[in-house]
Each structure stands twice: as structure tokens, then as C-alpha cells.
Amino acid sequence: MTVQDFRAFNRFYTNVIGALDYSRHLYELAHSPHTDAADLRSELSLDAGYLSRILNRFEQDGLIERAPSQRDPRRRQITLTARGRETADLLAERADESVGALLATVPATDRPRLSEALHTVRTLLSDPPPTRPEDVVLREPGPGDLGWIVQRNAALYAAEYEFNADYEGLVARIVADFAEDHDPHLERVWIAELDGRPVGCVMCVRDDAPGTARLRLLLVEPDARGLRIGDQLVSAVVEFARGVGYRDLVLWTNDILGAARRIYQRHGFVLVAEKPHRSFGQDLVGQDWRLDLHGSRE
Known part of the structure; x- marks a missing residue:
């Protein structure tokens, strides 16, 4: 600019x-x-x-x-x-x-993009956020946090990648499935909190493959990026999955999510497959990543 x-x-x-x-x-x-x-x-x-x-x-x-x-x-x-x-x-x-x-x-479908754009302008031109990663607290979700995960995923992906409402539907189903039926010993959600407000999230759920966990819905708010919150959230999932006895940890993402992909690589995830697809109103390249929990240590 x-x-x-x-x-x-x-x-x-x-x-x-x-x-x-x-x-x-x-x-x-x-x-x-x-x-x-x-x-x-x-x-x-x-x-x-x-x-x-x-x-x-x-x-x-x-x-x-x-x-x-x-x-x-x-x-x-x-x-x-x-x-x-x-x-x-x-x-x-x-x-x-x-x-x-x-x-x-402004059409209703464009309002999330407008809101995020205004928020970004205020954030970038205001005082910088705290620079100490130790100020971030990872906690279990409380009342309203699961709804926050759906809302923030939908708003951020609409603003940053122009995903349509199909993505919000996908996130809503993932969150609803967890809320309705999950094993607290084998599945968890983490909320990253900074200054008393949620600024990030991630989920660890059972995969269909035996002995395998799946990392889902990693998100960090734009004004909280740069504090290694994504690394903290992924570390929490890896440690939890290894601690409860999973052999593998897998995830699915899209190649346009460069920052998230670099986090996964730092934690030892390996790209095992990728395939073009049309989803959420966009032409994307989906990627499957895998981490061998027995053969890797951070």
C-alpha cells in the first residue's frame, strides 16, 4: 500500500x-x-x-x-x-x-467480509497486541464457545478466502457432532484465550481409521497472530493424542492456508496426498497430512 x-x-x-x-x-x-x-x-x-x-x-x-x-x-x-x-x-x-x-x-452475504475488513483496519492501525506468548491461556470450551468456533470460522474464511455458506455448514456439523457425542477421554476442544477473550481454537477427534486421531478447525484471530498461538494449539493436540495412546494424527486442509501448513510442518506432519476439488464456492487443492505419534517427538 x-x-x-x-x-x-x-x-x-x-x-x-x-x-x-x-x-x-x-x-x-x-x-x-x-x-x-x-x-x-x-x-x-x-x-x-x-x-x-x-x-x-x-x-x-x-x-x-x-x-x-x-x-x-x-x-x-x-x-x-x-x-x-x-x-x-x-x-x-x-x-x-x-x-x-x-x-x-450491502448484501447480507457480503457483510461478514465488510466486518472483517473494518476490524483489520482498526487492528493494523491501533497499538500492537501483547507480544508475549505466555499471556495466552489454553482452556476447555465454556458456554457459547462452540458457537463462537462456528461463527468465527465462517466469518474469517469468508473475509480472507471468500468461502461461501457451505463452509459454515461444514463447521457447524463438525461442532454439533462433537457436542452431541464425544468421548472426553479421547476427544477434546481447546480455546486459546487472550485478555479474557477467545482468540483461537482447535479440535482433536477420533478418526474412522483405528488408532488414529484427527486435528480439526485450527483457527487464530487475525489480531492475535504472531504470538505462536497456532503452534501452542497444535502442540496441545499432539501431546494429548500421544498421551491417550493414538498411533497417528491426521488432518485435512487446503493448500491456500500457507500459515497453517507451515505450523503443521514444524510439528512433523508429512503431506501424504493432495487433490483438486471445488468446495465452498472456490477451486481448491485439498491436502491430507499425517503425523506418526510413535516415531516423532517435538
Whole structure:
């Protein structure tokens, strides 16, 4: 991406949303936990002179009142007047209506892609995530986590690979089969949690072949990648499968999933077969991978 690409996107976004500094700053003032001008300037990353001009206009329009701060008389406390709150609420309502009308033009099948794209922009341009893999906790699924696995798989694969609803159906069947009938001694699900929220998952289930386990539905959220969460999840499956006595661990994936494939290779999986197929609305190359649990050690 070039500077020109980014500026073109910014002009497009501004034109579509109709963003105006006047309404945006009044909204931020109405919802800010800080009411001192200095705190507000820091929170909004605004130049002192620019913020002063905005506040002067708000005051002239009868939207705010300024008085010495009770915490520090050297500071100025800003409060919205009744008219200011009414105006802020009206602007917020109009903004919601405008965005709602805009989203109504987006087909339902494209909304997951749009949501993921917006999430990606915010993630890449925000502060980086924690860089310590030890902050990640692997745990058993709790209420709602199995549904989360289905939803996040469907949304991410739609956004990143344009998979259609057939893939969501496949994931839903895999998860439902596990929820309805599984042996807790031989099958497990892991949820990777970071800062109190799920950011990854993987499953280990029995395969049709005797003595064989199957790794399924490995996923890591985009904003949590780079913390070796995928490696931790695959390690958990390998250790569990070996510990309960499976001889082999197998998985099926597609060749476009390069990052996942590199994780499997690091853990000793070997490609045993591949075949082109048409699935999930895409032309793909399916791959079968196998790990000999008795002949390999990480």
C-alpha cells in the first residue's frame, strides 16, 4: 500500500460517512470520561489551538459551559448544557440512521467480509497486541464457545478466502457432532484465550481409521497472530493424542492456508496426498497430512 492508496481510502470513507469535525468532536465530548480541556486534548490527540477554537464555537452556540476545575483551579472543566446534550443525541441518532441506510445497501452475504475488513483496519492501525506468548491461556470450551468456533470460522474464511455458506455448514456439523457425542477421554476442544477473550481454537477427534486421531478447525484471530498461538494449539493436540495412546494424527486442509501448513510442518506432519476439488464456492487443492505419534517427538 502507498500513501496515495491510504489517502484515497480516507477521502472515500469521509465522503461516504459524511464525517464533520463539528459533530465528531461534540460526540466525543459527550462520551468522554474526561471533562478537563487538557485531558480532552490528550485523549483526542488535538492541537491546543485547534481544540480551543472548537470549544469557543461550542460555547458561542450554547452547547457547553466552562468553569474552573474542582480538581485543579488552573484547569478548565467543560460540561455540556441541556442544549448541548440534546444536540449530541440528535447528531448520534442521525449518524446511526445514515450508517444503517448505508449498510442496508450491502448484501447480507457480503457483510461478514465488510466486518472483517473494518476490524483489520482498526487492528493494523491501533497499538500492537501483547507480544508475549505466555499471556495466552489454553482452556476447555465454556458456554457459547462452540458457537463462537462456528461463527468465527465462517466469518474469517469468508473475509480472507471468500468461502461461501457451505463452509459454515461444514463447521457447524463438525461442532454439533462433537457436542452431541464425544468421548472426553479421547476427544477434546481447546480455546486459546487472550485478555479474557477467545482468540483461537482447535479440535482433536477420533478418526474412522483405528488408532488414529484427527486435528480439526485450527483457527487464530487475525489480531492475535504472531504470538505462536497456532503452534501452542497444535502442540496441545499432539501431546494429548500421544498421551491417550493414538498411533497417528491426521488432518485435512487446503493448500491456500500457507500459515497453517507451515505450523503443521514444524510439528512433523508429512503431506501424504493432495487433490483438486471445488468446495465452498472456490477451486481448491485439498491436502491430507499425517503425523506418526510413535516415531516423532517435538
